[in-house]
Amino acid sequence: MINGKDIQTFIDKYIISENEWSILLSATIRIALIIIGAILAIKYGKKVIRKVLKVQVRGPLQVSERRSLTLVKLLESVLVYVVFFIAVISILPIFHVEIKGLLVGAGVGGVALGFGAQSLVKDIISGFFILFEDQFSVGDFVRIQNFEGTVKEIGLRTTKVRASTGELHIIQNGLITEVTNFSLNNAIAIIDFNITYEGDIEHAQQVIEAHLETMPKQYEEMVDTPKFLGVQNLGPAGVTLRITSEVKPMTQFKISRAIRKEIKEVLEANNIEISFPKMVLYNQQ
Structure with missing residues (x-):
């Protein structure tokens, strides 16, 4: 049979008192407020960083757009680390963790780990x-x-x-x-193509140069009119001719493909044969 003493023991052991509920609720609210404050600090801190660097790009202290984007990423990362560190330091006392002792211990541990953290400092x-x-x-x-x-x-x-x-x-x-x-300066697109040894090189040059003059109007990536340099090599497959074009950074691949396509069409339209490897068989008899 259960007596009053057993009931009281059960309540004291397993049931949370009103005072304990009040402490738990207070701690939960404080932790929630700290977390919400940290989230808001990160959110609005990022907005401030982006706004300040946007003003810097347009202001008297010129910062390039590409560098501004890099600094935004870095400062946002630093902001997140700092805010979360402060939030953790603010939450620990709620769990009755002694911050001073922890910081002193961290300082001693930091000295002990200093030699092992050289690579981190270097990075x-x-x-x-x-x-x-x-x-x-x-x-x-x-x-x-x-x-x-x-x-x-x-x-x-x-x-x-x-x-x-x-x-x-x-x-x-x-x-x-x-x-x-590869993104700081203008690039050079280099295009090599072959025509047959029987082909008229001067005629090919005239046709190609006339077409190259029209290309900067079609492609805004071209800084200047492409240049026909002439004969680059005499190979087994034919005469190699070379064209170069100064273009905006990282657009040389696109322009190289475009020039190859259009040169092929121009040569075919003017009956200039593009050479390709051929195999010739001889009968000894």
């Missing part, structure tokens, strides 16, 4: 030099060591490069020793 310093020297920015097409692709993000520790085939390469900033940036 961060290298990342800042990449930004301040404007070596490359988000959206640039680069080659870093053996990796080639479009820069998607420059963080405090790593740089993310997406290859043209879809792979995402994540490279530590401290390991970046060689960078080739």
